[in-house]
Amino acid sequence: MAVHTVKQIMESLRRRESKPSEWAEASLARIRALDERIGAFLHVDEAGALEAARRLDGETPNHPLFGIPYALKDNLCTEGIPTTAASRILEGYVPPYSATVADKLRQAGGVLVGKTNLDEFAMGSSTENSAYKKTRNPYNPACVPGGSSGGSAAAVAAGMVPYALGSDTGGSIRQPASFCGVVGLKPTYGRVSRYGLIAFASSLDQIGPFTRTAEDAAYVLQAISGHDPLDSTSAPEPVDDFVSGLDRGVKGLRIGVVRDLSQEGLDPEVGRLVEAAIATLEGAGAEVVEVSLPHMHYAVATYYLIAPAEASSNLARYDGVRYGKRVSGDSLIDMYERTRSEGFGIEVKRRIMIGTYALSSGYYDAYYLRAQKMRTLIREDYQKAFETCDVIATPTAPTPAFRLGEKVDDPLQMYLNDIYTIPANLAGLPGISVPCGLTEAGLPVGLQLVGRAFDEKTLLAAAHAYEQLRGFEMPLPGVEQ
Amino acid sequence: MKISADTVRHVAKLARLAVSEEEAARLAPQLSDIIGYADELQAVDLADVPPTSHPFALVNVLREDEPRPSLPRERALANAPDTDGEQVRVPAVLEG
Numbered sequence: 001m002a003v004h005t006v007k008q009i010m011e012s013l014r015r016r017e018s019k020p021s022e023w024a025e026a027s028l029a030r031i032r033a034l035d036e037r038i039g040a041f042l043h044v045d046e047a048g049a050l051e052a053a054r055r056l057d058g059e060t061p062n063h064p065l066f067g068i069p070y071a072l073k074d075n076l077c078t079e080g081i082p083t084t085a086a087s088r089i090l091e092g093y094v095p096p097y098s099a100t101v102a103d104k105l106r107q108a109g110g111v112l113v114g115k116t117n118l119d120e121f122a123m124g125s126s127t128e129n130s131a132y133k134k135t136r137n138p139y140n141p142a143c144v145p146g147g148s149s150g151g152s153a154a155a156v157a158a159g160m161v162p163y164a165l166g167s168d169t170g171g172s173i174r175q176p177a178s179f180c181g182v183v184g185l186k187p188t189y190g191r192v193s194r195y196g197l198i199a200f201a202s203s204l205d206q207i208g209p210f211t212r213t214a215e216d217a218a219y220v221l222q223a224i225s226g227h228d229p230l231d232s233t234s235a236p237e238p239v240d241d242f243v244s245g246l247d248r249g250v251k252g253l254r255i256g257v258v259r260d261l262s263q264e265g266l267d268p269e270v271g272r273l274v275e276a277a278i279a280t281l282e283g284a285g286a287e288v289v290e291v292s293l294p295h296m297h298y299a300v301a302t303y304y305l306i307a308p309a310e311a312s313s314n315l316a317r318y319d320g321v322r323y324g325k326r327v328s329g330d331s332l333i334d335m336y337e338r339t340r341s342e343g344f345g346i347e348v349k350r351r352i353m354i355g356t357y358a359l360s361s362g363y364y365d366a367y368y369l370r371a372q373k374m375r376t377l378i379r380e381d382y383q384k385a386f387e388t389c390d391v392i393a394t395p396t397a398p399t400p401a402f403r404l405g406e407k408v409d410d411p412l413q414m415y416l417n418d419i420y421t422i423p424a425n426l427a428g429l430p431g432i433s434v435p436c437g438l439t440e441a442g443l444p445v446g447l448q449l450v451g452r453a454f455d456e457k458t459l460l461a462a463a464h465a466y467e468q469l470r471g472f473e474m475p476l477p478g479v480e481q
Numbered sequence: 482m483k484i485s486a487d488t489v490r491h492v493a494k495l496a497r498l499a500v501s502e503e504e505a506a507r508l509a510p511q512l513s514d515i516i517g518y519a520d521e522l523q524a525v526d527l528a529d530v531p532p533t534s535h536p537f538a539l540v541n542v543l544r545e546d547e548p549r550p551s552l553p554r555e556r557a558l559a560n561a562p563d564t565d566g567e568q569v570r571v572p573a574v575l576e577g
Contacts (some may be wrong), residue, residue: 096556189536203535233539301519310495319497323569326562329532337499349498350508353489354515356496370522372532379533413513428536453537 003476006068006216013067018425020067024053024111027069031113031160034479039135040145040155043082044114049270053111064219064243066109070318071164073152074115074205075122076101076197076207081112085198086130087120088320089325089343099196100231101165101207101224108223116151116164120173120345121315122200124148125417128408129347137179138444138477143401146176148211153180155211158479163211163220167197169204170303171397171421174433176208178396178446181474183463185217186421188454189428190235192221193228202233204303204425212474214434214463216461218242219277221462222457239456246464251285253462255449256389259291264419267399268368269439274395276446277436280469281393281462291385291392297375299423304415304428305358305371311348312355318343350411380425386452391462394420396433396446432456434463435474444474484513 004012012018028046034043039087049069052441069199072078075085077095083089102112119129127135127150135150138158145154149166153176166173168186177184185208192207199205209220222242228234257278261271282288320326320339327342329335335349344352358367385392397417407414424431430453433446447466451459486505489512493500500508554567563570 041508093560096552096559190539204500231533232542235537286574294563298522298525304515305519305522316497320562321569324562329572333497333576335572336497340497341499344498346504347491349504350511350515352496352498353508353512354493357484357488357492357512357516358519360492360495366523367516369532370525370527371519372534373527373530374522374525375533376530377527379536411511412518415515415518426536 005161005212006162006219007213009068012060013136020053020111021050023067024049024069024113027113027161034160037136037141038138038154038158038479039133040116040151040158040160040429041071041114042084042086042117042151045081045112048081048152049111049113055234056109056111061109063108065105065223066334067111069111069113069161070105071114071116071152071155071161072102072112073118073164073166075167075198076102076120076165077198078112078115081115083115083198084132085121085463086118086132087345087348088131089339091325094445097196100193102196104224113161114158116149116155118151119148119312120348121198122148122167122169123311123347123351125171125175125414126407127151128404129345129414131345131436133373134404137401138196138479139181140401142403143443144179144404146179147304150173150176152210153177153182153184156182156212157179157477159476163209163216164207165207165224165455167205167207168425169200169307170425170429171418173208173210173396174421174431174446174448175418177433179401179444181444181477182210183214183217183435184208184433185221185456185458186424186431187221187225188235188430190237191424191430191454191456192231193231193234195228195230199314201307202314203310204307214460214467215243215246215431217432218246218460231362235454237454238413242457242460245457245461248461249284250462250465253286253391254389255286255288256283256291256385257288258296258392258394259290261394265398265416266373266395269474270395270399273437273445274393274447277470278393279468283467284465284469288307289389291389293381293385293423295374295381296423298374299378299426300415302371302374302426303418303422304354305367306375308351308355309358309368312352312359315348315352347411375426378423382427390458391449391451394448396420396448400439400441400443400445419438420448429453430459432463434466436470438475484509484516
């Protein structure tokens with residue numbers, strides 16, 4: 001079975017060489033053939049996808065994403081289709097409304113084939129915290145796909161869908177994209193409406209695409225961007241034409257590189273591949289400049305106070321009253337406690353407790369307030385760096401995909417895997433991960449580019465240029481053997 | 482900062498979580514590790530730095546409070562674990 005990009009399917013449909021229902025059938029067939037081994041999906045809506053696609057068969061393509069199958073991370077609400085955030089507490093929940101991104105893709109003629117696995121409530125870096133199933137890395141089934149959007153990354157990597165959406169709070173799009181050898185884009189905070197995204201940390205969460213190419217990411221970002229009256233934090237910024245600027249190249253682009261990343265636990269093989277990618281861009285006319293992000297070292301500590309604090313507040317709504325699981329108790333409070341204790345997994349409890357602790361009387365100033373102040377310094381570091389460069393290049397993650405089970409008992413080690421991705425969330429900036437090669441062991445490595453606020457255009461053009469220059473196609477994972 | 486099993490139980494109570502003895506014993510060293518790691522922020526002078534609660538400076542915008550169509554009752558109640566058909570039902574809040 002051949003694997004196609006969004007662009008290839010779009011062109012085939014426009015030339016009337018194929019029909020939407022054929023692409024939906026191909027996607028569903030590939031899911032049936034592979035997903036028992038990969039575990040990317042929590043719910044496949046076969047009937048709904050075929051019905052939607054057949055309805056489009058008679059219509060004329062009027063949008064780049066018309067007739068193209070896709071998947072959504074299962075923390076994005078879909079009217080009439082189960083949405084669980086991979087938590088027992090939402091088992092059987094069927095939302096009465098759809099997320100704005102799901103509405104936009106439906107209106108564009110997109111065909112939703114299913115909902116993908118994630119770490120429970122998007123809390124994790126390996127998708128192992130899902131209450132329902134493990135997802136395996138298509139490049140090596142003994143390894144994790146990354147997380148928290150591991151299902152979306154694995155589904156695109158294995159060619160089950162040409163694109164999928166995820167959410168990124170501290171790296172949850174970019175890190176699994178890096179681990180699974182696909183492109184992952186976290187847009188600027190506010191670029192994409194969060195309405196209908198099950199909230200984890202509201203000042204950090206942002207929705208974005210997984211695709212096979214930067215060009216495909218531009219098409220998807222175009223379709224999901226824009227101000228939404230239903231999300232008061234969505235930005236009233238004009239939406240650029242992300243596709244038209246893709247070919248502008250990297251001549252004169254100033255790429256900032258941060259010295260001394262090796263102290264942050266960087267795997268030497270990852271470091272070499274990322275340095276080679278930067279050298280490739282330099283060879284094509286980009287200018288490499290050294291920049292300093294002096295407070296980057298504090299980003300993980302800052303994030304693991306702010307994100308759990310926001311989560312402890314956001315997850316207070318799961319009380320067994322209006323929706324989701326309820327476990328009966330002797331009193332209202334007893335019911336709350338039993339419901340939440342049985343409904344949440346251990347990582348979610350851990351984060352709720354860290355957040356509650358950081359916000360509690362006597363500790364607020366020492367932890368939460370200090371973290372918010374450090375967030376200011378991290379933002380200012382970027383502002384200063386972008387005076388002398390246009391994008392900042394780093395590895396997306398310090399290591400390639402690790403093995404299932406390797407870090408589950410050591411939460412702090414798991415958190416430290418987010419060192420390069422977290423700072424962009426704290427500063428609200430856009431970031432993209434683009435594959436830059438395979439390790440000796442055959443695992444993908446991602447180059448991360450972080451840009452100025454609302455300058456996704458520059459990131460996409462640089463990533464697109466790199467894909468043309470890198471001199472290889474990412475090999476498909478060996479999932480069909 | 483060392484977090485004891487007692488502190489874990491106290492924080493769990495604040496968060497409306499019931500943790501078993503075994504969970505409290507397992508969580509205490511893990512939370513100590515994580516909070517201990519966060520303690521590196523204590524060494525930085527942040528006295529004159531303003532806090533950031535949101536990446537961009539957005540200001541509240543008010544609109545007229547006008548009635549608009551909303552979810553019909555039966556759909557709003559469809560996911561509730563217990564209802565009387567018109568409202569969600571919970572265990573008694575006030576005694577007697």
